[in-house]
Amino acid sequence: MALDDYTPEEALRVLVEMVAARDVRLADEIRGAIDQGKDVREETRDGSSARRRRRAYRRTVRYSPEEALDRAIEVLRAHFVEAPSFIVSATAEFSRAKVGGRAEHAGPPRVGAAEDREAVITAPLTLEIELQTETQISETANKTMALAPLDAHGIDEQERNIARLRELTEFRRR
Numbered sequence: 001m002a003l004d005d006y007t008p009e010e011a012l013r014v015l016v017e018m019v020a021a022r023d024v025r026l027a028d029e030i031r032g033a034i035d036q037g038k039d040v041r042e043e044t045r046d047g048s049s050a051r052r053r054r055r056a057y058r059r060t061v062r063y064s065p066e067e068a069l070d071r072a073i074e075v076l077r078a079h080f081v082e083a084p085s086f087i088v089s090a091t092a093e094f095s096r097a098k099v100g101g102r103a104e105h106a107g108p109p110r111v112g113a114a115e116d117r118e119a120v121i122t123a124p125l126t127l128e129i130e131l132q133t134e135t136q137i138s139e140t141a142n143k144t145m146a147l148a149p150l151d152a153h154g155i156d157e158q159e160r161n162i163a164r165l166r167e168l169t170e171f172r173r174r
Contacts, residue, residue: 007065073162080161
């Protein structure tokens with residue numbers, strides 16, 4: 001099928017199928033984000049009274065095919081760009097924190113304090129998150145998930161991939 005032959009509905013279907021072939025959880029996340037819909041504000045006139053009051057209410061409506069495709073790309077960007085950027089940032093911040101040492105007090109710096117600080121900064125750091133709360137943790141399930149930081153080049157490459165995907169799925173200009 002040529003690029004110009006795709007409709008937004010078909011492009012979304014193909015995108016979700018391709019993601020599902022590699023990562024079912026990510027495809028479910030995309031479907032969930034699309035299924036949530038969007039909130040809209042609507043106004044109506046109450047015709048039963050002589051004053052005809054306006055009533056405003058909010059309701060959730062489905063995304064249009066173009067909006068659903070944009071939402072799917074936003075989920076992919078969050079997964080491949082924003083989350084790794086957060087991990088890199090958090091790793092950098094936590095690596096500068098001194099953990100397990102003596103509390104430093106006001107006064108002249110002690111001998112060797114600078115060396116201790118350098119050792120903390122250069123030590124490798126692995127971030128882990130708990131997948132369930134303490135009351136939910138079972139012995140058969142994974143209790144934590146390690147978060148490995150990507151290098152800046154990898155994140156930039158993913159950003160370019162997402163930008164290219166947006167270009168390929170821009171149906172309004174064609």
